[in-house]
Amino acid sequence: MRKLPSQLLKGSLEGALLQILASQESYPYEIHQALVTAGFGEIADGTIYPLLLKLERSGQIQGERRDSPNGGPPRKYYHLLPSGQAALADFKADWAQLEAAMNQLGGK
Amino acid sequence: MRKLPSQLLKGSLEGALLQILASQESYPYEIHQALVTAGFGEIADGTIYPLLLKLERSGQIQGERRDSPNGGPPRKYYHLLPSGQAALADFKADWAQLEAAMNQLGGK
DNA sequence: TTCAACTATCTTGTCAAGCAAGGAAGTGTC
DNA sequence: GACACTTCCTTGCTTGACAAGATAGTTGAA
Numbered sequence: 001m002r003k004l005p006s007q008l009l010k011g012s013l014e015g016a017l018l019q020i021l022a023s024q025e026s027y028p029y030e031i032h033q034a035l036v037t038a039g040f041g042e043i044a045d046g047t048i049y050p051l052l053l054k055l056e057r058s059g060q061i062q063g064e065r066r067d068s069p070n071g072g073p074p075r076k077y078y079h080l081l082p083s084g085q086a087a088l089a090d091f092k093a094d095w096a097q098l099e100a101a102m103n104q105l106g107g108k
Numbered sequence: 109m110r111k112l113p114s115q116l117l118k119g120s121l122e123g124a125l126l127q128i129l130a131s132q133e134s135y136p137y138e139i140h141q142a143l144v145t146a147g148f149g150e151i152a153d154g155t156i157y158p159l160l161l162k163l164e165r166s167g168q169i170q171g172e173r174r175d176s177p178n179g180g181p182p183r184k185y186y187h188l189l190p191s192g193q194a195a196l197a198d199f200k201a202d203w204a205q206l207e208a209a210m211n212q213l214g215g216k
Numbered sequence: 217t218t219c220a221a222c223t224a225t226c227t228t229g230t231c232a233a234g235c236a237a238g239g240a241a242g243t244g245t246c
Numbered sequence: 247g248a249c250a251c252t253t254c255c256t257t258g259c260t261t262g263a264c265a266a267g268a269t270a271g272t273t274g275a276a
Contacts, residue, residue, distance in 0.1 A: 001205075002201065004202050004205060005119055007118045007122075008118070008120065008203070009119075009206075010115045010116070010118040010119065011113055011116030011117075011118065012206065012210065014115075016210065016213055019213045020213060034213075035209075038209045038212040038213050039209035039212055040209045041205070092214075094110065094112050094113060094116055095116070095210065097109075097110060097147055098112060098116060098120065099207065100147055101143075101146045102123075102124065102203065104147055105124055105127045105128060105142075105146050106127060
């Protein structure tokens with residue numbers, strides 16, 4: 001699995017986070033693993049936290065701290081708010097357009 | 109045609125430029141139009157010039173000034189160099205991975 | 217004849233976001 | 247006692263798209 005250049009990830013990661021939280025609530029450590037598993041390459045974990053804080057501050061997601069079931073440090077679970085749902089829809093439209101534009105060039 | 113958020117374009121535009129120049133030599137003004145036509149949204153023309161200069165300085169493309177056939181200002185035609193061809197191949201692999209990762213999340 | 221629209225190139229400063237590097241702390245294993 | 251894993255978080259750096267603006271030639275309309 002190749003490590004993607006950071007510039008290419010810009011903007012995409014925010015949408016990816018919303019996408020993950022749309023299907024289930026999750027916490028940063030798990031989200032990070034989900035991104036790597038999905039194929040985004042090795043994302044720095046220092047990337048995830050500021051992004052989540054930004055989304056929380058802007059009212060798109062909400063966090064809640066809960067004890068870990070396996071005795072580890074407590075986790076901060078995030079879930080999507082309506083505003084985040086709308087932002088996700090926007091992102092999906094943006095992404096679809098970018099994807100289409102890229103394929104347009106490649107197919108020529 | 110929606111204007112894509114600038115952050116989402118980061119990295120993608122560089123690949124798009126290489127892609128365009130891979131199929132035919134071109135000059136900035138035409139490249140800009142090609143991007144808009146392909147569906148990348150309204151790209152600022154101030155974005156194209158620094159990008160091309162960077163690619164030229166790094167030896168991926170080469171420019172050559174020629175008179176415009178329609179009597180307008182002279183154009184600077186760029187064509188792809190071998191190093192640019194290789195960079196394009198890299199970009200394509202990166203893009204394919206990102207696309208796959210995104211679809212992976214969406215399909216869940 | 218002047219004014220807008222189009223073609224064409226280029227520079228400077230700003231801003232957003234991913235990353236590297238680091239810190240903190242608990243649990244379990246060898 | 248050391249290492250690996252889980253879990254959270256911050257600071258400063260760098261990159262690249264953009265806004266704004268400068269320059270200049272051609273053409274067609276008012």
